[in-house]
Amino acid sequence: MKTGTVYTETVVHAAPEQFVADAPYQLAIIVGKDGARATVRISGERVSIGDAVEFAEDRSGIAFYRKA
Amino acid sequence: MRPVAIVGIGKTAFGAFPDRDLRSLAVEAGQKCLADARVSASQVEAFHLGNFAGPSFVGQNHLAPYIAGALGINGAPCTRFEAACASSGAAFAHAVAAVAAGIHDLVLVCGVEKMTSQTTAKVAEILAGAGDMSGEGRVGATFPALFAMIARRHMYQYGTTREQLAAVAVKNHANGFKNPQAHMRKLITMEQALAGKPISEPLTVYDCSLISDGAAAIMLAPLERAAEFTSKAVRILGVAQTSDQVALDSKEDITTFRAVRLAAEKAYKMAGLGPADIQFAELHDCFTIAEIIATEDLGFVKKGEGGPYALSGQTSLTGERPINTSGGLKSKGHPVGATGVAQLCDVAMQIRGEAGERQLTRNSIGLAQNLGGSGATAVVTILGAQ
Numbered sequence: 029m030k031t032g033t034v035y036t037e038t039v040v041h042a043a044p045e046q047f048v049a050d051a052p053y054q055l056a057i058i059v060g061k062d063g064a065r066a067t068v069r070i071s072g073e074r075v076s077i078g079d080a081v082e083f084a085e086d087r088s089g090i091a092f093y094r095k096a
Numbered sequence: 097m098r099p100v101a102i103v104g105i106g107k108t109a110f111g112a113f114p115d116r117d118l119r120s121l122a123v124e125a126g127q128k129c130l131a132d133a134r135v136s137a138s139q140v141e142a143f144h145l146g147n148f149a150g151p152s153f154v155g156q157n158h159l160a161p162y163i164a165g166a167l168g169i170n171g172a173p174c175t176r177f178e179a180a181c182a183s184s185g186a187a188f189a190h191a192v193a194a195v196a197a198g199i200h201d202l203v204l205v206c207g208v209e210k211m212t213s214q215t216t217a218k219v220a221e222i223l224a225g226a227g228d229m230s231g232e233g234r235v236g237a238t239f240p241a242l243f244a245m246i247a248r249r250h251m252y253q254y255g256t257t258r259e260q261l262a263a264v265a266v267k268n269h270a271n272g273f274k275n276p277q278a279h280m281r282k283l284i285t286m287e288q289a290l291a292g293k294p295i296s297e298p299l300t301v302y303d304c305s306l307i308s309d310g311a312a313a314i315m316l317a318p319l320e321r322a323a324e325f326t327s328k329a330v331r332i333l334g335v336a337q338t339s340d341q342v343a344l345d346s347k348e349d350i351t352t353f354r355a356v357r358l359a360a361e362k363a364y365k366m367a368g369l370g371p372a373d374i375q376f377a378e379l380h381d382c383f384t385i386a387e388i389i390a391t392e393d394l395g396f397v398k399k400g401e402g403g404p405y406a407l408s409g410q411t412s413l414t415g416e417r418p419i420n421t422s423g424g425l426k427s428k429g430h431p432v433g434a435t436g437v438a439q440l441c442d443v444a445m446q447i448r449g450e451a452g453e454r455q456l457t458r459n460s461i462g463l464a465q466n467l468g469g470s471g472a473t474a475v476v477t478i479l480g481a482q
């Protein structure tokens with residue numbers, strides 16, 4: 029999805045082995061206009077529930093969104 | 097269907113045991129259970145093992161006959177059940193069905209996990225496999241992260257507070273402090289719980305259950321034969337295992353576990369009881385928010401009232417409905433594959449009057465709730481004195 033709204037979010041401090049170098053990082057479940065949901069990474073400014081986000085980039089198959 | 101009883105229980109202590117391997121833990125619990133039920137290994141008609149990730153944690157597969165053989169069980173069907181943190185709850189539910197249906201009389205159910213030989217980051221990676229590795233797992237969602245997102249949403253929708261989450265940890269540590277078999281026998285204060293190191297915001301280290309080694313076992317028999325084995329039989333009044341989607345983002349409302357509500361409904365119906373009849377419970381507090389949501393999903397309180405309920409003192413040892421008198425996963429420990437059976441042992445110990453300093457006086461009907469993943473498997477069991 030190109031844009032969405034934050035349904036919930038967290039900032040991960042204790043990362044799984046393959047993402048230890050990224051921590052802390054923010055994750056969110058976002059909801060698109062059609063109601064579809066996805067779990068994505070957030071880049072840049074931290075987001076909160078209800079914030080609008082837009083697609084930022086794909087890094088090695090991981091979708092990053094940023095505050096719109 | 098025949099009524100089924102628990103005629104023996106056995107547990108190892110939970111903790112970090114660098115000199116113990118997976119099999120020796122399971123064998124210790126199994127042998128204690130056989131002795132408690134006064135049953136010899138040759139009498140066991142089936143062996144059900146709950147284990148989440150033995151192959152990943154310790155590199156051993158084919159675990160059920162591997163453990164059963166060391167216990168002296170030969171020839172009986174031996175099967176491993178995997179349902180994430182509800183693995184041994186699932187092993188138990190299937191064992192009850194087999195005894196109730198008359199397929200077997202004596203079934204030994206064991207749960208085991210050996211986790212502490214791996215680094216915390218590696219454990220987080222292995223546990224993440226209980227989620228959807230093609231979605232949430234791929235972007236870096238650990239289990240604390242999934243439950244942190246659940247907590248955030250619960251706080252947003254119902255006004256649940258950090259203090260209410262912390263109250264669960266403070267209470268469960270107070271109970272575990274009195275449990276000689278608990279992993280972390282340490283009292284914590286509200287101030288400490290609130291100032292914990294962040295794991296996945298808003299959850300701190302004090303909101304998360306422990307990475308533990310341990311095993312637990314239960315012997316089942318038809319109720320009509322229970323007196324052959326024990327004078328302290330505990331009756332299974334109701335049990336149900338249910339499921340839901342694995343991925344958290346595929347659930348419409350993440351502030352409730354649909355599988356738990358469904359399992360509770362079925363278990364209550366089977367027992368002919370309701371939430372008001374449950375005197376005490378062992379709930380799956382893998383994270384503090386999970387205990388709060390469980391009290392709502394089981395009908396102890398209305399939706400959204402789990403937070404205030406946690407802070408009210410009503411769920412403490414001296415409250416009107418004590419929850420996690422064992423210390424729960426938070427303080428007793430959470431060797432994931434062992435947890436479901438360990439909870440049932442803890443409920444049975446209360447009913448048998450063997451809970452020591454934590455013994456309740458209203459102890460005739462107790463409930464255990466075991467959760468797999470972020471709610472894709474649930475097992476709810478209601479146990480009663482005969």
